[in-house]
Amino acid sequence: MRIVAKGLTYTYDPKSPFAAQALKGVDLTIEEGEFFGIIGHTGSGKSTFVQHLNALIRLTGGALKVGDYDLSDKKCRFIELRGKVGMVFQYPEYQLFAETVEKDVAFGLKNFRKGMREEEISAAVQEALETVGLNYAAVKDASPFELSGGQKRRVAIAGVIVTRPEVLILDEPAAGLDPLGKQELMQLLHSIHGSWCKTVIIVSHDMDEIAENCTRAAVFSEGRIAMEGTPAEIFRRADELLALGLDVPTTAKCAMLLRGRGIDIDTDFTCEDFAEKVLALWRAKEGGDA
Amino acid sequence: MEAVRFENVKYSYRGDEAFAVNGVSLSIEEGQFVAVLGRNGSGKSTLAKLINALLEPTSGRVTVFGMDTLDAKKTFEIRKSAGMVFQNPDNQTVASVVEDDIAFGPENIGVPREEIGRRIEFALDAVGMQAFRKATPSRLSGGQKQRVAIAGVLAILPRILILDESTAMLDPKGRREVMEVVKKLNREQKMTVLLITHFMDEALEAERAVVMHRGEVVMDGAPEEIFARSDELESYNLTLPRAAAVCKRLQREGMPVGNAFTAEELAEVLCASLQRG
Amino acid sequence: MLNDVTFGQYYPAKSFVHNMDARAKIVFVIAYIVAIFLADNFYAMAAVVLFLALAVLFSRVPFGRVLRSVKMILFVIVFTAVLNLFFSSVGEDAHVIWEWGILSLSWESIVNMIFLALRLFLLVMGTAVLTLTTTPVELTDGIESLLTPLKWVRFPVHELALIMSIALRFIPTLVDETNRIISAQKARGADFETGGLIRRAKAMIPVLIPLLVSAFRRAEELGDAMDARCYSGSKGRTKYKKLVFTWRDLVGLFVLAALITGVALLNHYLGGKFDILAYFF
Numbered sequence: 001m002r003i004v005a006k007g008l009t010y011t012y013d014p015k016s017p018f019a020a021q022a023l024k025g026v027d028l029t030i031e032e033g034e035f036f037g038i039i040g041h042t043g044s045g046k047s048t049f050v051q052h053l054n055a056l057i058r059l060t061g062g063a064l065k066v067g068d069y070d071l072s073d074k075k076c077r078f079i080e081l082r083g084k085v086g087m088v089f090q091y092p093e094y095q096l097f098a099e100t101v102e103k104d105v106a107f108g109l110k111n112f113r114k115g116m117r118e119e120e121i122s123a124a125v126q127e128a129l130e131t132v133g134l135n136y137a138a139v140k141d142a143s144p145f146e147l148s149g150g151q152k153r154r155v156a157i158a159g160v161i162v163t164r165p166e167v168l169i170l171d172e173p174a175a176g177l178d179p180l181g182k183q184e185l186m187q188l189l190h191s192i193h194g195s196w197c198k199t200v201i202i203v204s205h206d207m208d209e210i211a212e213n214c215t216r217a218a219v220f221s222e223g224r225i226a227m228e229g230t231p232a233e234i235f236r237r238a239d240e241l242l243a244l245g246l247d248v249p250t251t252a253k254c255a256m257l258l259r260g261r262g263i264d265i266d267t268d269f270t271c272e273d274f275a276e277k278v279l280a281l282w283r284a285k286e287g288g289d290a
Numbered sequence: 291m292e293a294v295r296f297e298n299v300k301y302s303y304r305g306d307e308a309f310a311v312n313g314v315s316l317s318i319e320e321g322q323f324v325a326v327l328g329r330n331g332s333g334k335s336t337l338a339k340l341i342n343a344l345l346e347p348t349s350g351r352v353t354v355f356g357m358d359t360l361d362a363k364k365t366f367e368i369r370k371s372a373g374m375v376f377q378n379p380d381n382q383t384v385a386s387v388v389e390d391d392i393a394f395g396p397e398n399i400g401v402p403r404e405e406i407g408r409r410i411e412f413a414l415d416a417v418g419m420q421a422f423r424k425a426t427p428s429r430l431s432g433g434q435k436q437r438v439a440i441a442g443v444l445a446i447l448p449r450i451l452i453l454d455e456s457t458a459m460l461d462p463k464g465r466r467e468v469m470e471v472v473k474k475l476n477r478e479q480k481m482t483v484l485l486i487t488h489f490m491d492e493a494l495e496a497e498r499a500v501v502m503h504r505g506e507v508v509m510d511g512a513p514e515e516i517f518a519r520s521d522e523l524e525s526y527n528l529t530l531p532r533a534a535a536v537c538k539r540l541q542r543e544g545m546p547v548g549n550a551f552t553a554e555e556l557a558e559v560l561c562a563s564l565q566r567g
Numbered sequence: 568m569l570n571d572v573t574f575g576q577y578y579p580a581k582s583f584v585h586n587m588d589a590r591a592k593i594v595f596v597i598a599y600i601v602a603i604f605l606a607d608n609f610y611a612m613a614a615v616v617l618f619l620a621l622a623v624l625f626s627r628v629p630f631g632r633v634l635r636s637v638k639m640i641l642f643v644i645v646f647t648a649v650l651n652l653f654f655s656s657v658g659e660d661a662h663v664i665w666e667w668g669i670l671s672l673s674w675e676s677i678v679n680m681i682f683l684a685l686r687l688f689l690l691v692m693g694t695a696v697l698t699l700t701t702t703p704v705e706l707t708d709g710i711e712s713l714l715t716p717l718k719w720v721r722f723p724v725h726e727l728a729l730i731m732s733i734a735l736r737f738i739p740t741l742v743d744e745t746n747r748i749i750s751a752q753k754a755r756g757a758d759f760e761t762g763g764l765i766r767r768a769k770a771m772i773p774v775l776i777p778l779l780v781s782a783f784r785r786a787e788e789l790g791d792a793m794d795a796r797c798y799s800g801s802k803g804r805t806k807y808k809k810l811v812f813t814w815r816d817l818v819g820l821f822v823l824a825a826l827i828t829g830v831a832l833l834n835h836y837l838g839g840k841f842d843i844l845a846y847f848f
Binding site for chain 3: 339342344366369370373374376377378380381382383384385386387389390393394395396397398399400401402403406407410426427428429439442443446
């Protein structure tokens with residue numbers, strides 16, 4: 001599903017002394033199949049934007065189309081849309097509620113696919129749990145509250161992907177995890193992106209995460225889009241990002257500093273790719289010397 | 291002077307379970323800035339709670355400025371000397387106004403009114419939150435909330451500041467704010483700091499890093515020294531800072547580069563070897 | 568649903584009334600309520616209305632905002648007023664308009680109804696001025712201070728105040744959290760808007776359980792944080808905030824004394840509420 005937003009505006013608590021305009025005209029297109037990154041400070045409007053995509057926040061200004069769903073149309077089938085645009089909130093483990101893992105994961109399925117047979121449900125739950133890297137037989141009857149933090153988060157993600165949404169949105173999916181946990185989670189998202197969900201959108205503060213994983217990204221700032229493009233295009237403008245008070249991936253920052261000192265090296269993101277570029281430069285120089 | 295001492299300390303949450311802290315011996319000097327690293331569940335938070343007597347060791351001994359944490363008569367003295375800031379910025383404030391919240395600690399230990407006013411002043415200055423004296427904590431950003439939490443602890447005038455993953459839930463800006471405050475306190479007030487974190491780059495700010503794994507202290511030394519032992523670090527499921535990972539890879543390919551831990555340092559060492567000759 | 572994260576109805580502004588001591592305002596409202604029920608003729612009632620108008624004016628809260636608090640209980644006012652209209656006994660010499668069994672309508676009962684509705688209206692408006700101009704914290708402090716004498720009978724005033732203060736502090740946090748959980752479950756297809764009462768109650772389970780679990784987790788962490796900050800009950804505790812009486816409070820209390828005296832005098836010299844009917848009959 002292609003997502004097209006035009007001139008999106010939104011104000012919280014309008015007409016009260018606390019009125020706050022969160023979106024001031026956002027134009028953004030996200031193509032089907034992208035692994036899209038959304039960057040921005042807390043309060044930049046990024047969360048408000050993504051909550052428009054599955055109509056958790058109703059459109060009040062501008063136009064928004066998600067696939068064939070026109071969200072400005074009052075007759076739009078919002079519930080159906082939510083089955084196609086899955087959303088994993090920040091710290092999703094805090095939304096677990098059922099007495100067993102199996103029941104919790106099945107919750108969305110029972111809501112969206114009324115009348116599904118029990119065998120079909122457990123088959124789908126099993127597949128979802130195994131996709132997030134959990135042993136179905138071992139965890140299905142456990143209480144979700146007994147699991148470790150990392151396992152809880154995986155159960156929560158399984159509870160969203162179980163309906164096979166076409167678009168999967170995750171708000172800070174790796175927040176609070178340790179470095180290895182973060183790596184494992186990003187690997188999981190890539191495997192979901194390849195198989196379960198056509199489009200994956202992550203909202204993140206972690207620039208390294210965006211740089212290493214996304215095909216394209218947008219930078220939100222004060223309710224508008226400040227930059228949009230591939231990570232290479234965005235992080236080449238490292239100085240602008242720093243001026244917005246945002247971070248820059250380690251390798252991009254290093255590349256920026258090297259360019260400033262006359263070493264021509266392109267911005268690249270994974271440690272491996274960047275090291276390769278440096279090695280190429282070094283070998284060229286050594287070869288030239290010899 | 292020795293600020294904190296662990297002597298073969300063991301702790302288990304329930305009698306029958308594995309030890310969350312398993313035979314730790316450790317000594318921290320006053321004024322030191324120590325980072326404690328480790329994966330989630332490695333026992334680093336338990337270690338922190340043992341210091342200010344929120345937990346009592348199952349066996350072994352923990353002393354804070356010579357006071358034994360098992361001595362019930364010393365509990366308040368210990369908590370006054372070792373202040374602690376927690377992980378969730380939303381769960382530490384008791385009042386709906388910043389200054390009232392900072393007053394909570396001093397009120398508890400019976401500080402006279404005028405003195406409380408001075409301490410609020412001092413604490414707000416130390417964390418750079420003067421402008422938010424009358425603000426409501428729930429309307430502040432995560433970084434600001436944690437600075438208020440630090441101010442609330444500073445108002446009881448501790449000599450040790452323990453941060454139990456206090457940056458884990460913050461965005462990069464909030465983390466920077468909190469780290470600035472902590473560094474300044476260590477530098478200017480000679481505050482002993484125990485920073486529990488899983489952000490490797492934060493450990494670089496400390497003068498000493500302690501790595502915990504399955505309840506034990508497995509590495510202890512200067513952060514640069516610890517990161518240089520990268521294979522060992524990886525065996526404890528910890529990852530190198532990205533700049534260090536790039537260096538390691540280059541060195542493996544035979545390129546002569548020094549060690550670097552930040553983007554700036556990396557640019558420096560790469561420049562040196564690419565422009566040499 | 569639960570959109571406003573500001574608990575209570577506090578309306579931030581700088582005004583004479585906002586700046587008054589919370590205790591003075593609480594005493595004020597109590598006395599004002601006494602005046603409302605004391606007032607027994609239209610002149611006295613007019614004095615109370617005038618007083619309320621002045622209070623609203625000096626509070627700088629838009630009149631519409633104050634009026635909105637009445638909207639919520641408008642039904643209650645209308646309902647009691649109508650009941651009162653038909654069922655009030657107004658004595659033998661009432662000017663009956665219409666009668667059917669135990670139901671009767673008379674001019675006297677119309678006057679009664681007007682008084683009752685007016686009293687309820689003034690009551691709500693007056694307390695609204697208090698809650699609109701006083702933060703929940705100030706209110707708590709004010710109540711604690713006014714209850715202090717009860718410490719003599721070992722009533723745990725400090726603990727009660729701390730509980731109220733923590734509850735107030737956590738309400739916005741928990742409201743945020745509830746909103747987040749509701750959104751998350753809606754994203755998983757939960758439906759809170761359709762179905763009968765029982766279905767809707769059942770639909771709340773996926774919200775209430777995580778909320779409870781989270782509240783317990785927060786309570787545990789808060790307990791640790793309070794312990795770490797040396798909390799050990801009210802013994803040996805000092806207090807930083809002192810509520811201070813200022814000239815405003817003194818002026819306010821004078822106005823208040825004037826109101827009560829005025830109402831009493833008007834009641835005494837200008838007769839009862841039914842006297843007005845004498846003009847018509």
